Amino acid sequence: MVRHFDSELQDLRDGLMAMAGQVEEMIDLSKAAVSEGSAAKAEQVKALDRLVDEQELKLDQACIDLLALRSPIATDLRLIASSLKIIPEIERIGDHCCNIARRVLYIHPPVLAGDALERLAGETRGMVREAVNAFVRGDAELARKVIADDDKVDAIYVQIYKDLLRIMLADPMCIERASNLIIVIKNWERIADQATNIAEEVLFILEGVNVKHTYLQAGKDQTES
Amino acid sequence: MQSGAQMEIDDPRIVPEPVTSAEPTAVAAPAPAARLADLPLTNAAVLTSPTMLTVEGLNLFYGSKQALFDVNLKVAKNTVMAFIGPSGCGKSTLLRCLNRMNDLIEGVRIDGEVRIGDSNIYEPGVDVISLRKRTGMVFQKSNPFPKSIYENVAYGLRIQGVRDRRILDEAVESSLQAAGLWDEVKDRMRESALSLSGGQQQRLCIARALAVNPEVLLMDEPCSALDPIATSRIEELIFELKKKFTIVIVTHNMQQAARASDFTAFFWLGKLIESGLTEKMFTNPRERTTEDYITGRFG
Numbered sequence: 001m002v003r004h005f006d007s008e009l010q011d012l013r014d015g016l017m018a019m020a021g022q023v024e025e026m027i028d029l030s031k032a033a034v035s036e037g038s039a040a041k042a043e044q045v046k047a048l049d050r051l052v053d054e055q056e057l058k059l060d061q062a063c064i065d066l067l068a069l070r071s072p073i074a075t076d077l078r079l080i081a082s083s084l085k086i087i088p089e090i091e092r093i094g095d096h097c098c099n100i101a102r103r104v105l106y107i108h109p110p111v112l113a114g115d116a117l118e119r120l121a122g123e124t125r126g127m128v129r130e131a132v133n134a135f136v137r138g139d140a141e142l143a144r145k146v147i148a149d150d151d152k153v154d155a156i157y158v159q160i161y162k163d164l165l166r167i168m169l170a171d172p173m174c175i176e177r178a179s180n181l182i183i184v185i186k187n188w189e190r191i192a193d194q195a196t197n198i199a200e201e202v203l204f205i206l207e208g209v210n211v212k213h214t215y216l217q218a219g220k221d222q223t224e225s
Numbered sequence: 226m227q228s229g230a231q232m233e234i235d236d237p238r239i240v241p242e243p244v245t246s247a248e249p250t251a252v253a254a255p256a257p258a259a260r261l262a263d264l265p266l267t268n269a270a271v272l273t274s275p276t277m278l279t280v281e282g283l284n285l286f287y288g289s290k291q292a293l294f295d296v297n298l299k300v301a302k303n304t305v306m307a308f309i310g311p312s313g314c315g316k317s318t319l320l321r322c323l324n325r326m327n328d329l330i331e332g333v334r335i336d337g338e339v340r341i342g343d344s345n346i347y348e349p350g351v352d353v354i355s356l357r358k359r360t361g362m363v364f365q366k367s368n369p370f371p372k373s374i375y376e377n378v379a380y381g382l383r384i385q386g387v388r389d390r391r392i393l394d395e396a397v398e399s400s401l402q403a404a405g406l407w408d409e410v411k412d413r414m415r416e417s418a419l420s421l422s423g424g425q426q427q428r429l430c431i432a433r434a435l436a437v438n439p440e441v442l443l444m445d446e447p448c449s450a451l452d453p454i455a456t457s458r459i460e461e462l463i464f465e466l467k468k469k470f471t472i473v474i475v476t477h478n479m480q481q482a483a484r485a486s487d488f489t490a491f492f493w494l495g496k497l498i499e500s501g502l503t504e505k506m507f508t509n510p511r512e513r514t515t516e517d518y519i520t521g522r523f524g
Contacts, residue, residue, distance in 0.1 A: 003457070004461060011260075061265055065504055068483070
């Protein structure tokens, strides 16, 4: 039997995808704004954030109303409950993009040689795309890959951080640009964390297992066995 | 269904068209229903739909006991209105006023107006038989006639004097299709209606009501005797039927009102306490009494 409810759940998924699409556009613009030092692109990022915020309000309401009116259970319940948690993760990614965009004017000329910054932004962007794809396609393997990839981003972040410390020690004239750049890379690293959280929710929707805080889960297994 | 861009609804809460950079696809997807920004499950079209049923200043007395007090209510065309409230609150009594079924009860006195479209059904001289052609009714307990499946659905047309076999065949098939029963009974039309399951019998009664092509469909707890599967079949059916008919449903099942209706009216002690969009009523009702009832805190 075709359920009317299914089309409402599809509307919710579509809404989440649209919101995520907007945020991916913000990521691309922030990345370009940083590498090109483009104030115009930084402004575009901030303008898009308003649309993302609007979508957050709309989707929050949709989830609450679906819970109130449809009494969802099992898969349906997991989808709506996890959507309520994915929505603010996506919204927060948009905020991080704005934080990055705000620093664009204070990091040029670049203090950092090489492509580490590009790699950090590229890896992070890939994680967000894959987390969203995992949600859209219901792909648990892809969600697991996103969670594993977070370590890669963390490693690049730590490396750039150390390089920037060295640069600041060597040349105090770089301190202002380098410290602004530290804020930029911290925001990229946080976006990757947000993508990881989305992937964890996707696994909860698909498999009903909570994969957060594995250190606690491991302890539980030991006491049970 | 209109898309957001073409919409002429002057309501600031209509969701704006989403900004999208996607390439236009070769085959245009059907335009989604316009939604209200603050009530995302509600189809915006229900707010602008013309009024089908109007109840104005309706009072009903059983002898000296007043059962309905100054009820004022409108039901929009092609929408579903749910009547909810505790037993004895007057919701079924009001439903029966909508096709003058209370006329049959001795000692009932009614004042006020009930209009279908523009015509007051309590106007002296109204032909009650033709009124009931405009308002089909489905009851709590399915009540098929002890006749064949075919004859049950054809019954209304036969008493209207329709003899043409082709017209009858077409009406029976399309009504059974609309009631979602055709595939299950098309090979056993001559069998007794009483051989059907409870859920099938109820859908047969819906088909029988639809066969005379009413404007309004009144349903008095149509699922209360059905199992959950048969219940969800009827609820999904209601979604389809409202495209063509205007539906008023009395239900004791709060979740059914939430799932199946566009508007809800809450009755208590013969008074209409609150009515409005179902999505609003079930997420943020205006009246404390409504809140207490729908959350099960009553009494």
